[in-house]
Amino acid sequence: MALTREQIExxxxxxxxxxxxxxxxxxxQSLSSILDFVSQLDRAETQGVExxxxxxxxxxxxxxxxxxxxxxxxERYQANAPQVEAGLYLxxxxxx
Amino acid sequence: MSEWETVIGLEIxxxxxxxxxxxxxxxxxxxxxxxxxxxxxxxxxxGVLPVLNAEAVxxxxxxxxxxxxxxxxxxxxxxxxxxxxxxPKGYQISQYELPIVAHGKLxxxxxxxxxKVIGIxxxxxxxxxxxxLHEGLPGASGIDLNRAxxxxxxxxxxxxxxxxxxxxxxxxxxxxxxxxxxxCDGNMxxxxxxxxxxxxxxxKGETKFGTRAEIKNLNSFRFVxxxxxxxxxxxxxxxxxxxxVIQETRLYDPDKGETRSMRTKEEANxxxxxxxxxxxxxxxxxxxxxxxxxxLPELPDQKAARFTSQYGLSAYDAGVLTSSxxxxxxxxxxxxxxxxxxxxxxxxxxxxxxxxxxxxxxxxTESRISSGALAGLLxxxxxxxxxxxxxxxxxEAMWSSGRDADAxxxxxxxxxxxxxxxxxxxxxxxxxxxxxQLAEYRSGKDKLFGFFVGQVMKATQGKANPAQVNELLKxxxxx
Numbered sequence: 001m002a003l004t005r006e007q008i009e010x011x012x013x014x015x016x017x018x019x020x021x022x023x024x025x026x027x028x029q030s031l032s033s034i035l036d037f038v039s040q041l042d043r044a045e046t047q048g049v050e051x052x053x054x055x056x057x058x059x060x061x062x063x064x065x066x067x068x069x070x071x072x073x074x075e076r077y078q079a080n081a082p083q084v085e086a087g088l089y090l091x092x093x094x095x096x
Numbered sequence: 097m098s099e100w101e102t103v104i105g106l107e108i109x110x111x112x113x114x115x116x117x118x119x120x121x122x123x124x125x126x127x128x129x130x131x132x133x134x135x136x137x138x139x140x141x142x143g144v145l146p147v148l149n150a151e152a153v154x155x156x157x158x159x160x161x162x163x164x165x166x167x168x169x170x171x172x173x174x175x176x177x178x179x180x181x182x183x184p185k186g187y188q189i190s191q192y193e194l195p196i197v198a199h200g201k202l203x204x205x206x207x208x209x210x211x212k213v214i215g216i217x218x219x220x221x222x223x224x225x226x227x228x229l230h231e232g233l234p235g236a237s238g239i240d241l242n243r244a245x246x247x248x249x250x251x252x253x254x255x256x257x258x259x260x261x262x263x264x265x266x267x268x269x270x271x272x273x274x275x276x277x278x279x280c281d282g283n284m285x286x287x288x289x290x291x292x293x294x295x296x297x298x299x300k301g302e303t304k305f306g307t308r309a310e311i312k313n314l315n316s317f318r319f320v321x322x323x324x325x326x327x328x329x330x331x332x333x334x335x336x337x338x339x340x341v342i343q344e345t346r347l348y349d350p351d352k353g354e355t356r357s358m359r360t361k362e363e364a365n366x367x368x369x370x371x372x373x374x375x376x377x378x379x380x381x382x383x384x385x386x387x388x389x390x391x392l393p394e395l396p397d398q399k400a401a402r403f404t405s406q407y408g409l410s411a412y413d414a415g416v417l418t419s420s421x422x423x424x425x426x427x428x429x430x431x432x433x434x435x436x437x438x439x440x441x442x443x444x445x446x447x448x449x450x451x452x453x454x455x456x457x458x459x460x461t462e463s464r465i466s467s468g469a470l471a472g473l474l475x476x477x478x479x480x481x482x483x484x485x486x487x488x489x490x491x492e493a494m495w496s497s498g499r500d501a502d503a504x505x506x507x508x509x510x511x512x513x514x515x516x517x518x519x520x521x522x523x524x525x526x527x528x529x530x531x532x533q534l535a536e537y538r539s540g541k542d543k544l545f546g547f548f549v550g551q552v553m554k555a556t557q558g559k560a561n562p563a564q565v566n567e568l569l570k571x572x573x574x575x
Contacts, residue, residue, distance in 0.1 A: 014366055016179055053172040053194075053371040060379035061173075066114045066151035069121030072132040077139060087130035088229065088238030091181045095230055095237070 001035040003028050100297045100335075102328050103305055104257035108270055110249045110280040111224060111288040112155045118223050118247035119146030119189065126286050134226070134241035140185035145374055148173075152247040153378065155279035156196045156221050157388045159249060162277055162395055163216050165200030167385055173221075173375040176367045181239050182226035190250075192369040195220035196378065202273070203397065204265040205415060214266050215254030224248050243287075249279070255294065255305065260324035264317050267291055268419075272396050276421050284315050291320055295327045297335065306331070307341040311348055311355055323348035327355050399424055407431065407438035416446055423460045426467050433471035440474055448491050464495050473501035481505060482512050486558055513560045516568065519552070522560065523572050526551045537573055548573060 003011075008027050012019045019027065074087060083090035117124055120137035137144045160167040174192035200216035226241035251270065257263045271289055274280040282289050296308035311327060314320045326348075331341050346355040394402070396418050403414035403424075418424045423445070430441045449470065453463060473490060476482050482490060482505060493504045505511055513519060526548060527534050537544040552565050 010366075014177075014368070053377045054373065056376065059376050061148050061376040063150035063153060064121070064147045066116050066149050067121065068116045068123045070123070070133075070135040072128075073135065074131040077134070077136070078131070083236070085233065085236075085238060087132070088233075088240055089131070089181075090233065090236045090238055093230065093233075093235055093237050094181055094228055 001032055001039060003032045003035070098332075099300055100328075100332050101300050101302070102259055102324075103255050103296050103298065103308075104260075104263045104324060105255040105294040106251075106253045106257065106263055106267060107292040107294070108251040108253075108267065109224075109290045109292075110251065110270075110274050110282075112152050112247040112249055112279055113281050114149055114151045114155070114247055116149060117245035118149050118152050118221065120245055122245060124246045126283075126288075128242055130238075130240040131242060134244060138184075138241055138245040140183075146189060146372075148375065148378065149247060152221060153196070153380070154388055155247075155277070156219065156249055157380065157385060158277050158279055158392065159219055159251075159274070160197035160200065161385070161389050161392060162273060163197075163200030163202055163219075165197045165216065165219070167380065168194060168196050168198065168378075169380055169382075170194065171196040171220075171378045171380075173372045173378070174369045175372045176222075176369055178367060180225070180228075181237065182228050182241070182244065184226075184241065184244070188223060188225065189372055189375070190222035190369075191220035194377075202266065202269055204262065204269050205411075206265065207261055209411070212256075212262070214256045214262075217252045217254050219249050219251045222248050222250055255296075260321040260328070263293060263324055264321050267320060268317060269396070272419055276393055276396055278393075287315060290315050293320060293324055293327075295324055295331070296341070297328055297331045306335075307343050309341065309343065309355070310345050312345055312358065314348055319348055319350055322350075322353060323355055326353060330355065393421070407442070409438065409442055413442050413446065417442060420460065426460050426463070429467035430471045430474065433468065434474045434478065437474070437478060440477065441471075444470060444474060444491075448488060452491075452495050464498060465491070469494060469500050476501055476505060480512055480514055480561060482510055483558070483562055485562075486510050486512065510559060513556055514564060516564065519556075519560050519564055519568055520572070522552055522555050523548075523565075523568055526555060527572065534573070538575060545569070545573070 005024055005028060008019070008024050008031065011031070012027075078084045078087075078089070081089050111124075112118075114124060116122060117138065120135060122133045122135045122138055125133070137146060157167050171191060172194040173189055175187040176190045176192070177187045179186055195218045197219035198217070200219070202214050202216060203211055204214055205211055224243050224246040226239055226244035229238040229240065253266065257266055271282050274289070275282045280288055284290070291314045293311045293314060294308045295311060296306035298304065298306040309327060309331070311323050314323055327346070334341055345358040347358045348355050399418040400411070400414040403409050403417060404411055407414075409417070417427045427441060427445050430445065431438045434441055449463065449465065452465075453460065458464075473487060473494065476490075477484055477487050490501050490504050490510060493499070493508070494501060497504070530548075530551065533544050533547055537548070548569055549562075549565060552560055552569065553562075
């Protein structure tokens with residue numbers, strides 16, 4: 001499975017990665033070989049096999065009771081943030 | 097007649113009324129200081145794990161049963177990947193291929209009274225995103241993640257709606273339903289109940305759908321109607337002038353009353369859903385679903401049907417009175433105390449009371465006149481102590497003073513005059529004072545009857561029993 005140059009650009013854009021021109025053929029080659037490797041699975045017989053949503057068969061999601069267990073600790077968490085103002089996390093402007 | 101047909105599907109996001117978030121123990125209360133309710137899981141810290149809120153599941157099941165849908169015994173959470181700062185993980189936990197609720201339906205009443213069944217494709221659980229604030233912060237956006245992780249039920253309709261009015265009727269019906277079920281507070285100003293509308297047009301008779309635009313974040317019934325009407329005209333204009341509608345997301349600007357392009361879907365729509373490895377499949381057994389079924393309240397349609405059969409109300413009246421659980425409870429409280437006249441109670445609740453509430457922007461639960469007090473007033477109408485007309489004055493006095501009907505009737509001397517002799521005496525006086533009109537009436541000018549009624553009512557300050565006045569006047573005037 002050979003990925004095109006456009007597909008690599010699109011994947012990079014979705015992942016918000018900025019690729020150098022020289023990196024595009026490298027990713028084209030390495031991502032394609034990953035897909036080739038995984039595509040061996042296409043040969044497996046899956047007729048009658050129920051699709052798995054998780055590698056732990058038979059287990060089901062556990063639920064927690066609807067109880068508030070967390071307290072306000074925003075000052076602690078915001079100590080990690082590059083920029084805060086009036087309790088808000090600041091990020092580069094996201095709309096025009 | 098337009099040659100175009102409008103096709104609308106709605107996606108409604110209802111915030112579920114849980115105390116804590118869908119995957120964390122943070123509070124969901126509205127209005128907290130920024131980020132006071134955003135903790136490690138909500139902030140997307142590495143190494144944290146989501147744990148599903150049982151109450152959110154129960155609420156989704158409740159909804160599914162109420163719309164006659166299939167409740168999935170096995171549903172799966174998926175990651176919807178996109179980058180936006182109000183979603184710090186870089187993905188939203190949602191449901192994709194296997195939602196918890198599928199294939200439901202809701203019946204709406206159209207403007208002409210006809211009924212129409214609207215299909216509900218699916219309803220799935222997901223987490224809400226935070227809020228970005230762009231004002232007053234030069235070059236930056238401020239992020240408040242209190243809302244991030246609030247449980248949402250996204251309710252997706254089939255493209256069954258054919259006009260903005262139908263869309264609003266459907267949305268109102270859903271709004272009523274989620275409040276009956278007590279799974280969402282329905283507060284649209286606070287964003288608890290929001291709507292995205294998928295709108296397209298096609299030539300009548302065409303079976304393929306036209307290209308649609310998605311209008312985002314409509315948070316009032318009025319905006320939904322206006323935005324859809326604007327969008328329909330915009331698309332027809334494009335098609336009639338030979339252009340093509342592009343599939344895109346548009347925002348409604350309430351100030352300008354128009355929709356404008358937000359982004360094109362091709363670029364933004366590659367969400368690369370995949371099952372969330374942090375969450376196991378959600379499995380529900382029949383016993384749980386049956387237990388939820390027994391907890392369902394009487395639903396709006398059931399209640400409306402009962403109101404028509406039990407109280408003899410019209411379908412319209414029953415629909416209005418059951419539009420909220422609280423209003424229906426108020427009405428039934430009144431009827432319980434004045435059981436002999438449910439129609440009178442309906443008229444007063446939907447008439448004077450609704451107008452008074454509306455004028456002050458109050459909810460039925462905030463009414464200045466309790467159901468007991470209103471029943472007290474209606475009893476005095478029923479036993480002829482006061483006329484319906486005087487009752488309106490008493491109602492106003494009750495509304496402003498908070499006192500009960502009997503006290504006000506006594507104090508202001510409003511008791512109706514039903515004593516035949518007393519009314520006859522007033523009639524005699526009126527006739528004596530107006531010999532000219534009397535002569536004209538007797539010579540055939542029937543229209544003057546109303547004049548005499550008016551004079552008698554005036555002389556008694558409106559307190560004479562109108563039916564008796566009519567009857568006695570007719571006799572006396574005839575001579």
